[in-house]
Amino acid sequence: xxxxNKTVTATRLVKDALAKAKHFEDYNIFTALxxxxxxxxxxxxxxxxxxxxxxxxLAGAPFAAKDNFLTAGDETTASAHILSGFVSPITATSVAxxxxxxxxxxxxxNCDAFAHGSSTENSYYGPxxxxxxxxxxAGGSSGGSAVAVALDIVEFATGSDTGGSIRQPASFNGIxxxxxxxxxxxxxxxxAMASSTDCIGFFTRTPEDMDLVMSIASxxxxxxxxxxxxxxxxxxxxxxxxxxxxxxxxxxxxxAKSSCSAEPIVSATPPLRIGIIKDFDNDVVDAEIxxxxxxxxxxxxxxxxxxxxxxxxxxxxALAAYYIIQPAEVASNLxxxxxxxxxxxxxxxxxxxxxxxxxxxxxxxxxxxxxxMIGNFVLSSGFYDAYFLKAAKTxxxxxxxxxxxxxxxxxxxxxxxxxxxxxxxxxxNDPVAMYLEDLMSVPANLAGVPGLAIxxxxxxxxxxxxxxxVGPRRSDRALxxxxxxxxxx
Amino acid sequence: xxxIPTIGIECxxxxxxxxxxxxxxxxxxxxxxxxxxxxxVDYALxxxxxxxxxxxxxxxxxxxxxxxxEINAYSRFDRKHYFYPDSPKGYQITQFYHPIIGAGYVExxxxxxxxxxxAHLEGDAGKLTHFDNYSLVxxxxxxxxxxxxxSMPDIHSAKDxxxxxxxxxxxxxxxxxxxxxxxxxxxxxxxxTSVAPEGSEKLGTRTEVKNLNSFKSVERAVEYEIARQxxxxxxxxxxxxxxxxxxxxxxxTSPQRSKEVAADYRYMPEPDLPPIRLSNExxxxxxxKLPSMPxxxxxxxxxxxxxxxxxxxxxxxxxxxxxxxxDEEYIKTIANxxxxxxxxxxxxxxxxxxxxxxxELTELAEMNKKKELSSTATKEVFLRLFDPQMKGRGAKTIxxxxxxxxxxxxxxxxAIVDVVLAKPETKKAQEDFRNGEEKVIGFLVGQVMxxxxxxxxxxxxxxxxxxxxx
Numbered sequence: 001x002x003x004x005n006k007t008v009t010a011t012r013l014v015k016d017a018l019a020k021a022k023h024f025e026d027y028n029i030f031t032a033l034x035x036x037x038x039x040x041x042x043x044x045x046x047x048x049x050x051x052x053x054x055x056x057x058l059a060g061a062p063f064a065a066k067d068n069f070l071t072a073g074d075e076t077t078a079s080a081h082i083l084s085g086f087v088s089p090i091t092a093t094s095v096a097x098x099x100x101x102x103x104x105x106x107x108x109x110n111c112d113a114f115a116h117g118s119s120t121e122n123s124y125y126g127p128x129x130x131x132x133x134x135x136x137x138a139g140g141s142s143g144g145s146a147v148a149v150a151l152d153i154v155e156f157a158t159g160s161d162t163g164g165s166i167r168q169p170a171s172f173n174g175i176x177x178x179x180x181x182x183x184x185x186x187x188x189x190x191x192a193m194a195s196s197t198d199c200i201g202f203f204t205r206t207p208e209d210m211d212l213v214m215s216i217a218s219x220x221x222x223x224x225x226x227x228x229x230x231x232x233x234x235x236x237x238x239x240x241x242x243x244x245x246x247x248x249x250x251x252x253x254x255x256a257k258s259s260c261s262a263e264p265i266v267s268a269t270p271p272l273r274i275g276i277i278k279d280f281d282n283d284v285v286d287a288e289i290x291x292x293x294x295x296x297x298x299x300x301x302x303x304x305x306x307x308x309x310x311x312x313x314x315x316x317x318a319l320a321a322y323y324i325i326q327p328a329e330v331a332s333n334l335x336x337x338x339x340x341x342x343x344x345x346x347x348x349x350x351x352x353x354x355x356x357x358x359x360x361x362x363x364x365x366x367x368x369x370x371x372x373m374i375g376n377f378v379l380s381s382g383f384y385d386a387y388f389l390k391a392a393k394t395x396x397x398x399x400x401x402x403x404x405x406x407x408x409x410x411x412x413x414x415x416x417x418x419x420x421x422x423x424x425x426x427x428x429n430d431p432v433a434m435y436l437e438d439l440m441s442v443p444a445n446l447a448g449v450p451g452l453a454i455x456x457x458x459x460x461x462x463x464x465x466x467x468x469x470v471g472p473r474r475s476d477r478a479l480x481x482x483x484x485x486x487x488x489x
Numbered sequence: 490x491x492x493i494p495t496i497g498i499e500c501x502x503x504x505x506x507x508x509x510x511x512x513x514x515x516x517x518x519x520x521x522x523x524x525x526x527x528x529x530v531d532y533a534l535x536x537x538x539x540x541x542x543x544x545x546x547x548x549x550x551x552x553x554x555x556x557x558x559e560i561n562a563y564s565r566f567d568r569k570h571y572f573y574p575d576s577p578k579g580y581q582i583t584q585f586y587h588p589i590i591g592a593g594y595v596e597x598x599x600x601x602x603x604x605x606x607x608a609h610l611e612g613d614a615g616k617l618t619h620f621d622n623y624s625l626v627x628x629x630x631x632x633x634x635x636x637x638x639x640s641m642p643d644i645h646s647a648k649d650x651x652x653x654x655x656x657x658x659x660x661x662x663x664x665x666x667x668x669x670x671x672x673x674x675x676x677x678x679x680x681x682t683s684v685a686p687e688g689s690e691k692l693g694t695r696t697e698v699k700n701l702n703s704f705k706s707v708e709r710a711v712e713y714e715i716a717r718q719x720x721x722x723x724x725x726x727x728x729x730x731x732x733x734x735x736x737x738x739x740x741x742t743s744p745q746r747s748k749e750v751a752a753d754y755r756y757m758p759e760p761d762l763p764p765i766r767l768s769n770e771x772x773x774x775x776x777x778k779l780p781s782m783p784x785x786x787x788x789x790x791x792x793x794x795x796x797x798x799x800x801x802x803x804x805x806x807x808x809x810x811x812x813x814x815x816d817e818e819y820i821k822t823i824a825n826x827x828x829x830x831x832x833x834x835x836x837x838x839x840x841x842x843x844x845x846x847x848x849e850l851t852e853l854a855e856m857n858k859k860k861e862l863s864s865t866a867t868k869e870v871f872l873r874l875f876d877p878q879m880k881g882r883g884a885k886t887i888x889x890x891x892x893x894x895x896x897x898x899x900x901x902x903x904a905i906v907d908v909v910l911a912k913p914e915t916k917k918a919q920e921d922f923r924n925g926e927e928k929v930i931g932f933l934v935g936q937v938m939x940x941x942x943x944x945x946x947x948x949x950x951x952x953x954x955x956x957x958x959x
Contacts, residue, residue: 068535068536070534070535070536076535078535083535086535088534088536089529089534090529090534090536092536187536187538188536188537188538189536189537190536191535191536192535192536192761194760195760195761196760222540223538223540224538225538225539225540225541225761225762225763226538226760226761226762226763328757329757329760331755332568332570332579332580332755332757334579335570335572335578335579335580336533336535336577336578336579337535338572338574338579340574340577340626341532341533341577342534352574356572376755379570379755379756379757380753380755381753381754381755384755384756388757392758
């Protein structure tokens with residue numbers, strides 16, 4: 001991480017970042033740049049350094065925030081038309097914590113509208129291009145943030161991961177992307193997608209940077225009742241931390257049954273037992289990705305670690321359960337966008353029902369509408385038990401299956417997505433193909449466990465390959481530590 | 490054929506917390522500008538998350554215990570979806586699947602028990618004001634904490650419906666969970682009424698009269714619905730299940746804008762709020778804080794205060810607390826004084842906002858007992874105890890200042906009697922009395938009272954007169 005000091009000024013870092021942002025304009029990474037403010041903040045930090053005053057751990061480090069992170073005084077739209085013109089009066093807790101340590105926000109990054117998508121093609125502002133192949137997608141939904149980090153424009157960027165929205169674009173662009181344990185980083189001030197699986201996380205180019213950013217951003221936030229006490233920075237992460245929120249607990253089916261409390265945190269001392277999931281080793285997954293996984297396993301073995309094959313039969317239902325629970329919460333969370341109080345309002349309307357109908361018809365993207373319809377369907381009376389409740393029960397099984405798996409191994413290593421970055425337009429009109437992108441990333445969201453996307457080489461034609469490490473709840477720091485070991489090949 | 494009415498009531502109670510159910514904004518919007526008590530959370534900006542107000546949970550526990558209800562150690566919130574500008578989030582946060590308050594009962598003054606099905610915590614909606622071609626939205630009331638109390642269909646008369654609502658109102662105020670200001674909508678009643686032929690096992694088709702905010706309108710609306718539905722059935726027609734509004738002015742119910750399809754609220758567990766888990770210790774400790782309830786006072790004061798007087802006084806929890814602190818021998822006197830003030834003087838409840846102290850009341854009752862004050866004078870002094878200009882001076886001082894203390898001293902009274910008997914204008918009366926004209930004694934007592942400037946104790950005076958004229 002480049003931070004300002006006696007030799008490099010914050011102004012230099014911010015100017016470079018802004019210049020690069022402009023240089024890569026054709027990638028459509030940013031939805032807004034805050035040039036003037038960023039330079040002003042940089043000057044303030046430089047002044048402090050000059051006067052020998054203390055500056056934060058991220059002093060002068062330029063960063064970007066996904067367009068669904070609210071920042072006071074800025075238009076934040078989650079790349080959705082319906083939020084056009086909405087200026088937030090508050091700043092997201094995660095952003096505020098990073099800024100308090102001297103990090104400088106230079107802009108908001110493009111994403112699928114309301115984070116609905118796996119390619120950043122569903123943005124009202126158009127798609128972001130892949131960092132390594134401009135004919136391909138950036139991945140998504142946090143595509144802009146991933147490319148901003150991959151192209152070295154910023155030191156790190158924020159993202160949100162509801163079903164893979166950090167890990168998949170990280171792997172498509174060859175960088176690190178962490179979806180922390182559910183509740184590790186406050187969700188306050190981030191436009192909600194599906195509240196029970198939304199996780200705030202980050203993109204960095206090294207595991208060390210990830211550790212630094214996480215040590216600052218994690219911890220209990222009074223404004224988010226599902227946030228966890230700060231275990232990330234605790235010296236003894238084994239005891240004392242009581243879970244206040246367990247994702248399965250948000251579901252009726254899992255009432256008081258699931259043992260969400262006090263799971264042991266793995267120590268990173270070898271030999272570790274690394275689980276691989278047999279069900280994910282099939283033709284659905286691209287051969288080169290499977291090759292990369294095998295290669296990593298060989299590396300692990302050569303370092304004295306043990307590879308454990310896992311049977312996790314419920315995971316094949318994870319995607320189906322996810323595409324019931326997530327649209328249900330999406331439909332609910334998007335209800336507030338009604339054209340009454342803020343954002344876009346259709347002017348055509350003659351009465352209240354028209355106002356709702358027209359505003360939402362014109363303001364939402366097709367994918368938003370698809371999820372609203374699915375979500376309302378699975379929640380409607382007569383269908384709730386057959387869909388939502390069944391999905392919730394499936395989720396409980398998945399939570400338990402992870403608990404069992406982590407008795408047999410310390411971490412699980414899997415692909416992130418079935419394929420490397422695909423062509424622009426290739427899947428955008430085939431929602432099911434797009435949903436399949438999430439096949440191997442959603443189980444971690446349903447279970448609330450952390451997942452870290454790590455770079456794993458390239459394909460023959462130069463596309464980034466990524467794998468993900470999944471650990472037990474609250475093993476985030478150990479996961480990052482372990483990733484350090486995996487980077488030297 | 491005789492028709493039996495069956496009534497079930499849902500009651501919304503606004504809790505008197507300092508802040509709202511899910512934000513830190515002032516919960517008391519009385520007299521404030523529209524939309525001035527609204528936080529980004531209440532306004533449902535994107536990215537906002539609800540924070541549960543612990544005080545609302547505590548008050549819910551008290552409310553539940555006041556109704557003899559089980560308190561559920563585990564409860565949680567759900568989202569109830571609907572589109573309307575009074576609901577910024579597009580859903581209400583309520584407790585559909587796991588309410589905090591379980592089954593219990595409310596005992597009416599008549600002894601009838603009405604079972605409580607459950608009661609749950611939820612956020613209130615905003616307020617819309619409609620004009621010719623536009624409407625205005627005031628979100629001050631959004632997410633004011635409410636508990637909704639759902640009764641079983643155990644009520645079978647308009648009178649019991651009235652009494653149930655009134656008893657709930659009392660219980661909630663005794664428990665201290667609401668201001669209980671009906672005029673301002675602190676408590677609102679939805680009344681479900683049906684009638685069925687006597688002996689029928691099935692209940693009739695019900696109607697729901699929504700948003701009643703006085704006991705009288707509850708009683709009248711139920712009376713009206715029973716009569717209307719009975720007439721419909723007697724004429725061989727069917728009662729239509731519908732939501733009705735009530736007009737106090739016309740004394741009639743009328744259908745509200747009917748929704749063509751039944752509303753589907755698409756309930757979903759609220760993912761932003763962890764479940765509420767209450768320990769037994771907490772529930773017990775809070776329950777122990779509940780003061781005496783109306784039913785306790787009914788038992789306690791049955792022998793001391795007349796039933797109808799007690800029912801009047803029971804509307805005022807602070808007053809009952811005061812009575813409860815008095816020596817038993819004074820309770821009746823003071824209770825009757827309060828009742829006469831409330832009934833005869835038609836003093837409003839506000840009059841009782843600042844009650845005399847136990848010491849002041851005791852002093853007054855003592856003076857009355859010792860006959861230092863006549864019953865009229867006692868009442869006079871009692872009223873002065875509320876007088877802002879006399880407040881805090883004590884009954885004795887006030888009585889002295891007003892010259893209301895009765896002369897009970899035998900020697901002094903005999904002296905006055907002697908003066909009166911020496912007066913020529915009383916000679917005839919004295920003679921008449923001696924000749925057996927019993928009623929002239931009144932004239933003589935009156936003369937003595939006049940001589941004493943009203944301070945003499947008339948019954949003592951009479952005794953002296955009788956002795957002297959014997």
